[in-house]
Amino acid sequence: MKTLKIAIQKSGRLNEKSVELLKNCGLSFENYKSSLISPVSNFPLEILFLRDDDIPEYVQDGIADLGIVGENVINETEVDVAYLQMLGFGKCSLKLAIPNQCSIKTLSDLNGKSIATSYPVILRKFLEKNFVQADIRTISGSVEISPGLGLSDAICDLVSTGGTLKSNGLTPFADVLHSEAVMIGRKGIENDPLIIELIQRVQSVLRAKETKYVVLNIEEKNLDAIKALLPGIKSPTVVPLAEKGWAAVHTVIPEKDFWSKINELKAAGAQGIVVMPIEKIIL
Numbered sequence: 001m002k003t004l005k006i007a008i009q010k011s012g013r014l015n016e017k018s019v020e021l022l023k024n025c026g027l028s029f030e031n032y033k034s035s036l037i038s039p040v041s042n043f044p045l046e047i048l049f050l051r052d053d054d055i056p057e058y059v060q061d062g063i064a065d066l067g068i069v070g071e072n073v074i075n076e077t078e079v080d081v082a083y084l085q086m087l088g089f090g091k092c093s094l095k096l097a098i099p100n101q102c103s104i105k106t107l108s109d110l111n112g113k114s115i116a117t118s119y120p121v122i123l124r125k126f127l128e129k130n131f132v133q134a135d136i137r138t139i140s141g142s143v144e145i146s147p148g149l150g151l152s153d154a155i156c157d158l159v160s161t162g163g164t165l166k167s168n169g170l171t172p173f174a175d176v177l178h179s180e181a182v183m184i185g186r187k188g189i190e191n192d193p194l195i196i197e198l199i200q201r202v203q204s205v206l207r208a209k210e211t212k213y214v215v216l217n218i219e220e221k222n223l224d225a226i227k228a229l230l231p232g233i234k235s236p237t238v239v240p241l242a243e244k245g246w247a248a249v250h251t252v253i254p255e256k257d258f259w260s261k262i263n264e265l266k267a268a269g270a271q272g273i274v275v276m277p278i279e280k281i282i283l
């Protein structure tokens with residue numbers, strides 16, 4: 001049987017979540033910091049631990065069949081790969097930022113200015129689209145420091161909380177790209193049965209993350225009001241309690257409107273509400 005290869009980041013922002021996702025998919029492998037390749041013992045898969053910048057090209061060229069990497073890196077490397085699954089972590093934005101007190105007010109004020117970035121390809125395309133002619137200074141890291149050192153007038157770098165910009169006296173100015181981690185594959189691999197199996201596992205883990213399992217007690221006279229609030233996967237499970245006139249309701253609730261739903265359930269008479277994490281949801 002053939003063995004697939006998946007490339008993930010060796011260390012950095014995406015490493016931990018990528019390893020966690022693969023483990024939650026039931027894949028069993030060692031994760032020693034020193035090993036750059038790790039076989040999965042219960043699935044025909046090997047994990048390659050790489051610098052994130054190299055992952056898109058490894059996948060495009062077929063050295064790895066799959067990869068987990070940020071969309072920012074995919075766009076910067078201009079590769080031709082298949083997006084198999086958005087993963088919902090590593091969310092950040094590539095932004096233009098300027099020193100706090102600065103005369104730049106509109107994109108056209110960037111004409112003739114210099115901009116430091118680790119993303120010259122994405123930035124060049126963005127500036128061309130907006131008819132701005134600026135000098136792009138490519139540096140490989142610590143981009144936020146460059147205006148303070150007199151190296152550039154502005155920067156273009158990744159932002160999530162904005163803390164790094166703030167502590168370097170910079171203000172976000174324009175959004176260039178929104179990004180999150182994505183599972184990519186070599187073009188044409190989408191229909192491989194092993195890939196379909198793996199993506200199905202990934203989706204069941206992601207689906208479970210978006211929902212909570214809830215058990216609550218309700219007086220039977222209030223059951224219809226509770227059912228109306230709860231779709232469940234098909235419909236809620238209702239089990240009679242030992243105490244006459246009461247029932248337990250089992251259901252799943254989406255994480256995104258969890259607290260408002262809980263408040264609605266309490267208002268409709270729910271008591272003893274127990275909330276549990278879900279490991280996987282297989283449809």
Ligand SMILES: Nc1ncnc2c1ncn2[C@@H]1O[C@H](COP(=O)(O)OP(=O)(O)OP(=O)(O)O)[C@@H](O)[C@H]1O
Nearest residue numbers: 009012013014051052053070072090091092158160
């Ligand atoms: N502040 C952030 N919040 C959320 N996600 C981020 C943040 N910064 C970066 N990312 C995402 O995580 C990816 C990896 O970021 P990291 O800083 O670890 O990269 P790196 O320093 O280039 O690592 P490597 O050593 O693998 O080249 C980025 O390409 C981006 O998709």
Ligand SMILES: O=P(O)(O)OC[C@H]1O[C@H](OP(=O)(O)OP(=O)(O)O)[C@H](O)[C@@H]1O
Nearest residue numbers: 013141142158159160161162163164165
């Ligand atoms: O908006 P914030 O939450 O402050 O995050 C933004 C910072 O995160 C990333 O760097 P990272 O910390 O991953 O370090 P690196 O530059 O060494 O990759 C990015 O390059 C920014 O510097």
Ligand SMILES: [Mg+2]
Nearest residue numbers: 051052053054
């Ligand atoms: Mg990198």
